[in-house]
Amino acid sequence: MNPLFELNAVGVRYGKVQALKACGLRIEAGERVALVGSNGSGKSTLLRTLHGLVRPSSGSLQVDAAARQAMLFQHPYMLRASAQTNVALGLWLKGVAWKDAKVQALRALERVGLLALAQRNAKALSGGQQQRLALARAWALRPDVLLLDEPTASLDPAAKREVEALMAEFAEAGMTLIFSSHNLGQVKRLASRVIYLEQGHLLADLPTRDFFNGPLPPEAEHFVKGELV
Incomplete structure:
Protein backbone atom coordinates (compact mmCIF):
# COMPACT_ATOMS: atom_id res chain seq x y z
CA MET A 1 0.00 0.00 0.00
CA ASN A 2 1.08 3.56 -0.64
CA PRO A 3 1.97 5.62 2.45
CA LEU A 4 -0.28 8.43 3.63
CA PHE A 5 2.67 10.82 3.55
CA GLU A 6 6.14 10.61 2.09
CA LEU A 7 8.63 13.45 2.48
CA ASN A 8 11.90 13.46 0.59
CA ALA A 9 14.46 16.06 1.71
CA VAL A 10 11.68 18.53 2.47
CA GLY A 11 12.72 22.00 3.56
CA VAL A 12 10.47 24.89 4.60
CA ARG A 13 11.66 28.48 4.78
CA TYR A 14 9.88 31.50 6.26
CA GLY A 15 11.84 34.43 4.91
CA LYS A 16 15.33 34.06 6.39
CA VAL A 17 14.25 31.34 8.83
CA GLN A 18 14.75 27.72 7.77
CA ALA A 19 11.99 25.98 9.75
CA LEU A 20 12.51 22.47 8.30
CA LYS A 21 15.77 21.17 6.87
CA ALA A 22 15.91 18.23 4.45
CA CYS A 23 13.36 16.11 6.31
CA GLY A 24 12.75 12.58 5.12
CA LEU A 25 9.69 10.82 6.50
CA ARG A 26 7.13 8.14 5.64
CA ILE A 27 3.85 7.68 7.55
CA GLU A 28 1.54 4.72 7.02
CA ALA A 29 -2.18 4.39 7.73
CA GLY A 30 -3.06 3.46 11.30
CA GLU A 31 0.07 4.86 12.92
CA ARG A 32 0.07 7.03 16.04
CA VAL A 33 2.96 9.42 15.54
CA ALA A 34 4.14 11.91 18.17
CA LEU A 35 6.30 14.88 17.21
CA VAL A 36 8.50 16.07 20.06
CA GLY A 37 11.18 18.71 20.50
CA SER A 38 11.68 22.12 22.05
CA ASN A 39 9.81 25.26 20.97
CA GLY A 40 10.91 26.30 17.51
CA SER A 41 12.10 22.82 16.56
CA GLY A 42 9.73 22.59 13.58
CA LYS A 43 6.86 20.48 14.97
CA SER A 44 4.05 22.87 14.02
CA THR A 45 5.61 23.56 10.62
CA LEU A 46 5.80 19.84 9.91
CA LEU A 47 2.14 19.35 10.85
CA ARG A 48 1.08 22.28 8.68
CA THR A 49 3.17 20.95 5.80
CA LEU A 50 1.55 17.53 6.04
CA HIS A 51 -1.88 19.17 6.09
CA GLY A 52 -1.12 21.28 3.03
CA LEU A 53 -1.19 24.64 4.82
CA VAL A 54 2.51 25.21 4.14
CA ARG A 55 4.29 24.39 0.90
CA PRO A 56 7.79 22.93 0.93
CA SER A 57 10.49 25.32 -0.19
CA SER A 58 12.60 22.38 -1.33
CA GLY A 59 12.33 18.62 -1.68
CA SER A 60 9.12 16.74 -2.43
CA LEU A 61 5.98 15.77 -0.53
CA GLN A 62 3.64 12.99 -1.64
CA VAL A 63 0.22 12.73 0.01
CA ASP A 64 -2.45 10.08 -0.41
CA ALA A 65 -5.15 12.23 -1.97
CA ALA A 66 -7.84 9.67 -1.10
CA ALA A 67 -7.21 10.00 2.64
CA ARG A 68 -9.45 12.57 4.33
CA GLN A 69 -7.62 14.88 6.75
CA ALA A 70 -8.59 17.14 9.62
CA MET A 71 -6.34 19.29 11.81
CA LEU A 72 -6.81 20.46 15.38
CA PHE A 73 -4.87 23.56 16.42
CA GLN A 74 -3.55 24.36 19.88
CA HIS A 75 -6.02 27.25 20.19
CA ALA A 136 -16.20 16.87 17.49
CA ARG A 137 -15.89 19.26 14.55
CA ALA A 138 -13.01 17.21 13.17
CA TRP A 139 -14.58 13.80 13.90
CA ALA A 140 -17.83 14.81 12.18
CA LEU A 141 -15.92 15.03 8.90
CA ARG A 142 -14.93 11.35 9.26
CA PRO A 143 -11.21 11.93 8.62
CA ASP A 144 -8.79 9.10 8.00
CA VAL A 145 -5.98 11.23 9.42
CA LEU A 146 -6.19 13.59 12.39
CA LEU A 147 -3.32 16.04 12.93
CA LEU A 148 -3.15 17.77 16.32
CA ASP A 149 -0.85 20.60 17.39
CA GLU A 150 -0.30 20.47 21.18
CA PRO A 151 -3.93 19.44 21.74
CA THR A 152 -3.78 19.56 25.57
CA ALA A 153 -1.09 22.19 26.21
CA SER A 154 -3.29 24.76 27.95
CA LEU A 155 -5.75 22.39 29.67
CA ASP A 156 -6.12 21.37 33.29
CA PRO A 157 -5.44 17.71 34.22
CA ALA A 158 -9.08 16.63 34.03
CA ALA A 159 -9.58 18.19 30.61
CA LYS A 160 -6.30 16.66 29.40
CA ARG A 161 -7.53 13.21 30.39
CA GLU A 162 -10.79 13.75 28.52
CA VAL A 163 -9.05 14.84 25.33
CA GLU A 164 -6.49 12.03 25.57
CA ALA A 165 -9.28 9.49 26.01
CA LEU A 166 -10.97 10.72 22.85
CA MET A 167 -7.71 10.59 20.90
CA ALA A 168 -7.16 7.02 22.07
CA GLU A 169 -10.71 6.03 21.08
CA PHE A 170 -10.30 7.56 17.62
CA ALA A 171 -7.03 5.67 17.14
CA GLU A 172 -8.64 2.41 18.28
CA ALA A 173 -11.31 2.96 15.62
CA GLY A 174 -8.58 3.05 12.95
CA MET A 175 -7.86 6.77 12.60
CA THR A 176 -4.24 7.76 11.98
CA LEU A 177 -3.01 10.25 14.60
CA ILE A 178 -0.11 12.66 14.13
CA PHE A 179 0.31 15.01 17.07
CA SER A 180 2.88 17.31 18.63
CA SER A 181 3.33 17.32 22.39
CA HIS A 182 5.66 18.50 25.14
CA ASN A 183 4.02 16.03 27.52
CA LEU A 184 6.23 12.95 27.42
CA GLY A 185 3.78 10.98 29.57
CA GLN A 186 1.12 11.67 26.97
CA VAL A 187 3.50 10.54 24.23
CA LYS A 188 4.11 7.25 26.06
CA ARG A 189 0.37 6.70 26.49
CA LEU A 190 -0.77 7.54 22.97
CA ALA A 191 2.04 7.15 20.45
CA SER A 192 3.33 4.07 18.70
CA ARG A 193 6.18 6.05 17.13
CA VAL A 194 8.12 9.15 18.17
CA ILE A 195 9.85 11.68 15.94
CA TYR A 196 12.31 14.10 17.53
CA LEU A 197 12.99 17.45 15.86
CA GLU A 198 15.79 19.88 16.66
CA GLN A 199 16.12 23.25 14.89
CA GLY A 200 14.30 21.93 11.84
CA HIS A 201 16.27 18.68 11.63
CA LEU A 202 14.62 15.29 12.11
CA LEU A 203 17.14 13.65 14.43
CA ALA A 204 15.29 10.56 15.69
CA ASP A 205 12.40 8.43 14.41
CA LEU A 206 11.78 5.38 16.58
CA PRO A 207 9.07 3.14 18.03
CA THR A 208 7.93 4.64 21.33
CA ARG A 209 9.51 1.91 23.45
CA ASP A 210 12.87 2.36 21.74
CA PHE A 211 12.72 6.15 22.00
CA PHE A 212 12.30 6.09 25.77
CA ASN A 213 14.79 3.30 26.35
CA GLY A 214 17.59 4.65 24.13
CA PRO A 215 20.13 4.97 22.82
CA LEU A 216 19.32 8.37 21.31
CA PRO A 217 21.23 11.20 19.65
CA PRO A 218 22.66 13.48 22.39
CA GLU A 219 20.15 16.27 21.70
CA ALA A 220 17.18 13.93 22.07
CA GLU A 221 18.73 12.35 25.18
CA HIS A 222 18.97 15.77 26.84
CA PHE A 223 15.37 16.54 25.86
CA VAL A 224 14.01 13.33 27.36
CA LYS A 225 15.92 13.99 30.58
CA GLY A 226 14.60 17.56 30.72
CA GLU A 227 18.06 19.04 30.43
CA LEU A 228 18.77 22.37 28.74
CA VAL A 229 21.75 22.44 26.43
Whole structure:
Protein backbone atom coordinates (compact mmCIF):
# COMPACT_ATOMS: atom_id res chain seq x y z
CA MET A 1 0.00 0.00 0.00
CA ASN A 2 1.08 3.56 -0.64
CA PRO A 3 1.97 5.62 2.45
CA LEU A 4 -0.28 8.43 3.63
CA PHE A 5 2.67 10.82 3.55
CA GLU A 6 6.14 10.61 2.09
CA LEU A 7 8.63 13.45 2.48
CA ASN A 8 11.90 13.46 0.59
CA ALA A 9 14.46 16.06 1.71
CA VAL A 10 11.68 18.53 2.47
CA GLY A 11 12.72 22.00 3.56
CA VAL A 12 10.47 24.89 4.60
CA ARG A 13 11.66 28.48 4.78
CA TYR A 14 9.88 31.50 6.26
CA GLY A 15 11.84 34.43 4.91
CA LYS A 16 15.33 34.06 6.39
CA VAL A 17 14.25 31.34 8.83
CA GLN A 18 14.75 27.72 7.77
CA ALA A 19 11.99 25.98 9.75
CA LEU A 20 12.51 22.47 8.30
CA LYS A 21 15.77 21.17 6.87
CA ALA A 22 15.91 18.23 4.45
CA CYS A 23 13.36 16.11 6.31
CA GLY A 24 12.75 12.58 5.12
CA LEU A 25 9.69 10.82 6.50
CA ARG A 26 7.13 8.14 5.64
CA ILE A 27 3.85 7.68 7.55
CA GLU A 28 1.54 4.72 7.02
CA ALA A 29 -2.18 4.39 7.73
CA GLY A 30 -3.06 3.46 11.30
CA GLU A 31 0.07 4.86 12.92
CA ARG A 32 0.07 7.03 16.04
CA VAL A 33 2.96 9.42 15.54
CA ALA A 34 4.14 11.91 18.17
CA LEU A 35 6.30 14.88 17.21
CA VAL A 36 8.50 16.07 20.06
CA GLY A 37 11.18 18.71 20.50
CA SER A 38 11.68 22.12 22.05
CA ASN A 39 9.81 25.26 20.97
CA GLY A 40 10.91 26.30 17.51
CA SER A 41 12.10 22.82 16.56
CA GLY A 42 9.73 22.59 13.58
CA LYS A 43 6.86 20.48 14.97
CA SER A 44 4.05 22.87 14.02
CA THR A 45 5.61 23.56 10.62
CA LEU A 46 5.80 19.84 9.91
CA LEU A 47 2.14 19.35 10.85
CA ARG A 48 1.08 22.28 8.68
CA THR A 49 3.17 20.95 5.80
CA LEU A 50 1.55 17.53 6.04
CA HIS A 51 -1.88 19.17 6.09
CA GLY A 52 -1.12 21.28 3.03
CA LEU A 53 -1.19 24.64 4.82
CA VAL A 54 2.51 25.21 4.14
CA ARG A 55 4.29 24.39 0.90
CA PRO A 56 7.79 22.93 0.93
CA SER A 57 10.49 25.32 -0.19
CA SER A 58 12.60 22.38 -1.33
CA GLY A 59 12.33 18.62 -1.68
CA SER A 60 9.12 16.74 -2.43
CA LEU A 61 5.98 15.77 -0.53
CA GLN A 62 3.64 12.99 -1.64
CA VAL A 63 0.22 12.73 0.01
CA ASP A 64 -2.45 10.08 -0.41
CA ALA A 65 -5.15 12.23 -1.97
CA ALA A 66 -7.84 9.67 -1.10
CA ALA A 67 -7.21 10.00 2.64
CA ARG A 68 -9.45 12.57 4.33
CA GLN A 69 -7.62 14.88 6.75
CA ALA A 70 -8.59 17.14 9.62
CA MET A 71 -6.34 19.29 11.81
CA LEU A 72 -6.81 20.46 15.38
CA PHE A 73 -4.87 23.56 16.42
CA GLN A 74 -3.55 24.36 19.88
CA HIS A 75 -6.02 27.25 20.19
CA PRO A 76 -8.92 26.27 17.90
CA TYR A 77 -10.99 29.10 16.49
CA MET A 78 -14.58 29.16 17.73
CA LEU A 79 -17.38 30.97 15.92
CA ARG A 80 -19.60 33.20 18.04
CA ALA A 81 -22.40 30.68 17.63
CA SER A 82 -23.73 27.56 19.32
CA ALA A 83 -21.61 24.44 19.67
CA GLN A 84 -23.99 22.69 17.28
CA THR A 85 -23.57 25.40 14.64
CA ASN A 86 -19.78 25.31 14.99
CA VAL A 87 -19.84 21.62 14.03
CA ALA A 88 -22.64 21.82 11.47
CA LEU A 89 -20.98 24.61 9.50
CA GLY A 90 -17.95 22.44 8.71
CA LEU A 91 -20.25 19.73 7.38
CA TRP A 92 -22.27 22.25 5.36
CA LEU A 93 -19.08 23.60 3.77
CA LYS A 94 -18.32 20.02 2.74
CA GLY A 95 -21.64 19.85 0.89
CA VAL A 96 -23.96 18.33 3.51
CA ALA A 97 -27.47 19.82 3.49
CA TRP A 98 -27.94 22.17 6.45
CA LYS A 99 -30.76 20.12 7.99
CA ASP A 100 -28.66 16.95 7.84
CA ALA A 101 -25.56 18.81 9.03
CA LYS A 102 -27.36 19.89 12.21
CA VAL A 103 -28.39 16.29 12.94
CA GLN A 104 -24.87 15.00 12.31
CA ALA A 105 -23.47 17.79 14.50
CA LEU A 106 -25.55 16.58 17.44
CA ARG A 107 -24.24 13.07 16.89
CA ALA A 108 -20.65 14.39 16.95
CA LEU A 109 -21.29 16.40 20.12
CA GLU A 110 -22.70 13.31 21.78
CA ARG A 111 -19.56 11.43 20.74
CA VAL A 112 -17.37 13.84 22.75
CA GLY A 113 -19.76 14.24 25.68
CA LEU A 114 -21.03 17.73 24.82
CA LEU A 115 -24.60 17.00 23.72
CA ALA A 116 -26.02 18.81 26.76
CA LEU A 117 -24.14 21.94 25.69
CA ALA A 118 -25.20 21.86 22.04
CA GLN A 119 -26.94 25.24 22.23
CA ARG A 120 -24.29 26.92 24.40
CA ASN A 121 -22.27 29.67 22.70
CA ALA A 122 -18.95 28.05 21.81
CA LYS A 123 -16.96 31.03 23.08
CA ALA A 124 -18.57 30.61 26.52
CA LEU A 125 -17.23 27.06 26.89
CA SER A 126 -14.20 26.23 29.03
CA GLY A 127 -10.85 25.53 27.38
CA GLY A 128 -11.30 21.78 27.74
CA GLN A 129 -14.82 21.93 26.36
CA GLN A 130 -13.65 24.00 23.39
CA GLN A 131 -10.97 21.44 22.63
CA ARG A 132 -13.54 18.64 22.77
CA LEU A 133 -15.79 20.72 20.52
CA ALA A 134 -12.91 21.07 18.06
CA LEU A 135 -12.48 17.30 18.18
CA ALA A 136 -16.20 16.87 17.49
CA ARG A 137 -15.89 19.26 14.55
CA ALA A 138 -13.01 17.21 13.17
CA TRP A 139 -14.58 13.80 13.90
CA ALA A 140 -17.83 14.81 12.18
CA LEU A 141 -15.92 15.03 8.90
CA ARG A 142 -14.93 11.35 9.26
CA PRO A 143 -11.21 11.93 8.62
CA ASP A 144 -8.79 9.10 8.00
CA VAL A 145 -5.98 11.23 9.42
CA LEU A 146 -6.19 13.59 12.39
CA LEU A 147 -3.32 16.04 12.93
CA LEU A 148 -3.15 17.77 16.32
CA ASP A 149 -0.85 20.60 17.39
CA GLU A 150 -0.30 20.47 21.18
CA PRO A 151 -3.93 19.44 21.74
CA THR A 152 -3.78 19.56 25.57
CA ALA A 153 -1.09 22.19 26.21
CA SER A 154 -3.29 24.76 27.95
CA LEU A 155 -5.75 22.39 29.67
CA ASP A 156 -6.12 21.37 33.29
CA PRO A 157 -5.44 17.71 34.22
CA ALA A 158 -9.08 16.63 34.03
CA ALA A 159 -9.58 18.19 30.61
CA LYS A 160 -6.30 16.66 29.40
CA ARG A 161 -7.53 13.21 30.39
CA GLU A 162 -10.79 13.75 28.52
CA VAL A 163 -9.05 14.84 25.33
CA GLU A 164 -6.49 12.03 25.57
CA ALA A 165 -9.28 9.49 26.01
CA LEU A 166 -10.97 10.72 22.85
CA MET A 167 -7.71 10.59 20.90
CA ALA A 168 -7.16 7.02 22.07
CA GLU A 169 -10.71 6.03 21.08
CA PHE A 170 -10.30 7.56 17.62
CA ALA A 171 -7.03 5.67 17.14
CA GLU A 172 -8.64 2.41 18.28
CA ALA A 173 -11.31 2.96 15.62
CA GLY A 174 -8.58 3.05 12.95
CA MET A 175 -7.86 6.77 12.60
CA THR A 176 -4.24 7.76 11.98
CA LEU A 177 -3.01 10.25 14.60
CA ILE A 178 -0.11 12.66 14.13
CA PHE A 179 0.31 15.01 17.07
CA SER A 180 2.88 17.31 18.63
CA SER A 181 3.33 17.32 22.39
CA HIS A 182 5.66 18.50 25.14
CA ASN A 183 4.02 16.03 27.52
CA LEU A 184 6.23 12.95 27.42
CA GLY A 185 3.78 10.98 29.57
CA GLN A 186 1.12 11.67 26.97
CA VAL A 187 3.50 10.54 24.23
CA LYS A 188 4.11 7.25 26.06
CA ARG A 189 0.37 6.70 26.49
CA LEU A 190 -0.77 7.54 22.97
CA ALA A 191 2.04 7.15 20.45
CA SER A 192 3.33 4.07 18.70
CA ARG A 193 6.18 6.05 17.13
CA VAL A 194 8.12 9.15 18.17
CA ILE A 195 9.85 11.68 15.94
CA TYR A 196 12.31 14.10 17.53
CA LEU A 197 12.99 17.45 15.86
CA GLU A 198 15.79 19.88 16.66
CA GLN A 199 16.12 23.25 14.89
CA GLY A 200 14.30 21.93 11.84
CA HIS A 201 16.27 18.68 11.63
CA LEU A 202 14.62 15.29 12.11
CA LEU A 203 17.14 13.65 14.43
CA ALA A 204 15.29 10.56 15.69
CA ASP A 205 12.40 8.43 14.41
CA LEU A 206 11.78 5.38 16.58
CA PRO A 207 9.07 3.14 18.03
CA THR A 208 7.93 4.64 21.33
CA ARG A 209 9.51 1.91 23.45
CA ASP A 210 12.87 2.36 21.74
CA PHE A 211 12.72 6.15 22.00
CA PHE A 212 12.30 6.09 25.77
CA ASN A 213 14.79 3.30 26.35
CA GLY A 214 17.59 4.65 24.13
CA PRO A 215 20.13 4.97 22.82
CA LEU A 216 19.32 8.37 21.31
CA PRO A 217 21.23 11.20 19.65
CA PRO A 218 22.66 13.48 22.39
CA GLU A 219 20.15 16.27 21.70
CA ALA A 220 17.18 13.93 22.07
CA GLU A 221 18.73 12.35 25.18
CA HIS A 222 18.97 15.77 26.84
CA PHE A 223 15.37 16.54 25.86
CA VAL A 224 14.01 13.33 27.36
CA LYS A 225 15.92 13.99 30.58
CA GLY A 226 14.60 17.56 30.72
CA GLU A 227 18.06 19.04 30.43
CA LEU A 228 18.77 22.37 28.74
CA VAL A 229 21.75 22.44 26.43
